[in-house]
Amino acid sequence: MNTKKKKRIFILDTSAILSGKPINLDKATIVTTPGISIELKPGGRDYRSFQFLMERGLSIQSPSGESIDKIKTISSKTGDVTRLSQTDIEILALALDIIKDVEKEVIVLTDDYSIQNVANVMNIKFETISQPGITKRFKWTCRCRGCGKKYKDNIKICPICGAETKTVISSKKIIEK
Numbered sequence: 001m002n003t004k005k006k007k008r009i010f011i012l013d014t015s016a017i018l019s020g021k022p023i024n025l026d027k028a029t030i031v032t033t034p035g036i037s038i039e040l041k042p043g044g045r046d047y048r049s050f051q052f053l054m055e056r057g058l059s060i061q062s063p064s065g066e067s068i069d070k071i072k073t074i075s076s077k078t079g080d081v082t083r084l085s086q087t088d089i090e091i092l093a094l095a096l097d098i099i100k101d102v103e104k105e106v107i108v109l110t111d112d113y114s115i116q117n118v119a120n121v122m123n124i125k126f127e128t129i130s131q132p133g134i135t136k137r138f139k140w141t142c143r144c145r146g147c148g149k150k151y152k153d154n155i156k157i158c159p160i161c162g163a164e165t166k167t168v169i170s171s172k173k174i175i176e177k
């Protein structure tokens with residue numbers, strides 16, 4: 001068996017960068033995606049946290065289109081797609097790309113429940129920064145505010161009565177840690 005320790009790769013999402021919490025970067029590689037620099041406006045405190053991490057070795061990597069498509073498909077099924085920003089999708093897709101490298105251990109640092117939810121479904125490891133983290137796996141569904149019919153797909157307007165739908169949790173599954 002290969003006893004060589006896997007190289008740890010931390011992928012930081014926007015919430016991890018904005019937390020401003022010190023992140024132990026010893027012997028770890030930290031990466032994020034190009035979307036982060038678009039979400040953060042230059043000049044503010046958030047941008048300074050980002051710049052600080054860049055100076056400490058945070059690198060920016062783009063995920064493959066193939067992985068982006070995969071994340072979009074999965075998050076549509078779980079219902080998280082409407083809660084994920086383009087950057088969130090990039091973060092998960094990048095994790096999916098790096099996970100293929102058997103010499104690397106990928107951990108997504110995020111406080112975002114939808115990212116955690118999709119990461120769980122995809123068997124991507126994650127750690128939270130400040131929130132306790134999810135202990136249940138959610139599946140979201142759309143329910144019509146008018147007639148109450150539930151839809152598996154993300155339907156904004158009910159085709160039966162024309163009322164708007166809202167997103168509700170349809171099932172919970174306890175995650176064993």
Ligand SMILES: [Zn+2]
Pocket residue numbers: 144145146147148149158159160161162163
């Ligand atoms: Zn309806």
